[in-house]
Amino acid sequence: MLVIVSYDVNTEDPTGRRRLRHVAKICKDYGQRIQKSVFECNVDSTKLTVLKQRLLAEYDEDTDSLCFFNLGNKYQNKVSHYGSNSVVNLDEPVIF
Amino acid sequence: MLVIVSYDVNTEDPTGRRRLRHVAKICKDYGQRIQKSVFECNVDSTKLTVLKQRLLAEYDEDTDSLCFFNLGNKYQNKVSHYGSNSVVNLDEPVIF
Numbered sequence: 057m058l059v060i061v062s063y064d065v066n067t068e069d070p071t072g073r074r075r076l077r078h079v080a081k082i083c084k085d086y087g088q089r090i091q092k093s094v095f096e097c098n099v100d101s102t103k104l105t106v107l108k109q110r111l112l113a114e115y116d117e118d119t120d121s122l123c124f125f126n127l128g129n130k131y132q133n134k135v136s137h138y139g140s141n142s143v144v145n146l147d148e149p150v151i152f
Numbered sequence: 153m154l155v156i157v158s159y160d161v162n163t164e165d166p167t168g169r170r171r172l173r174h175v176a177k178i179c180k181d182y183g184q185r186i187q188k189s190v191f192e193c194n195v196d197s198t199k200l201t202v203l204k205q206r207l208l209a210e211y212d213e214d215t216d217s218l219c220f221f222n223l224g225n226k227y228q229n230k231v232s233h234y235g236s237n238s239v240v241n242l243d244e245p246v247i248f
Contacts, residue, residue, distance in 0.1 A: 060221050064187045091160045091217050115235060121187050122234040125156050125221055138218040139211060
């Protein structure tokens with residue numbers, strides 16, 4: 057099934073910036089980034105449970121937000137993307 | 153039906169920052185903000201068509217990204233939110 061994961065992580069302090077990297081890293085294990093803080097994850101129910109557990113263990117419930125949108129197995133006509141999908145990976149160091 | 157709208161708008165220049173405000177403003181006409189760049193919009197198919205048209209007319213397809221995820225009418229157990237839902241409204245001027 058396709059599960060959309062979106063997150064807002066408070067990056068006002070270094071621990072927040074580390075959480076942001078960890079949250080993105082966890083999501084990468086299960087799917088692909090489609091926007092800065094939005095991932096498409098193709099998972100079964102077991103993997104979804106583990107993905108949620110890992111993310112909930114990482115994020116800060118007082119300052120961060122996590123959303124999961126389950127589009128099920130027949131999702132092809134439920135999803136539409138427009139525009140640029142060149143996602144700037146903000147949580148990796150930018151090397152000039 | 154519940155449609156999730158998520159967007160990345162390139163705000164490197166003033167026109168981008170204006171697009172960001174306009175995109176958020178359009179989404180507010182149809183639903184509520186749940187994260188910085190994610191809205192939940194409860195719309196019928198006609199309203200969804202107009203919402204898409206308005207957003208596609210506003211965003212820049214070369215630099216911005218727009219995603220629509222249609223969760224249908226029975227969405228209650230397809231959506232889960234965790235953590236803080238105090239969304240900092242970054243596109244309105246912050247007054248101290």
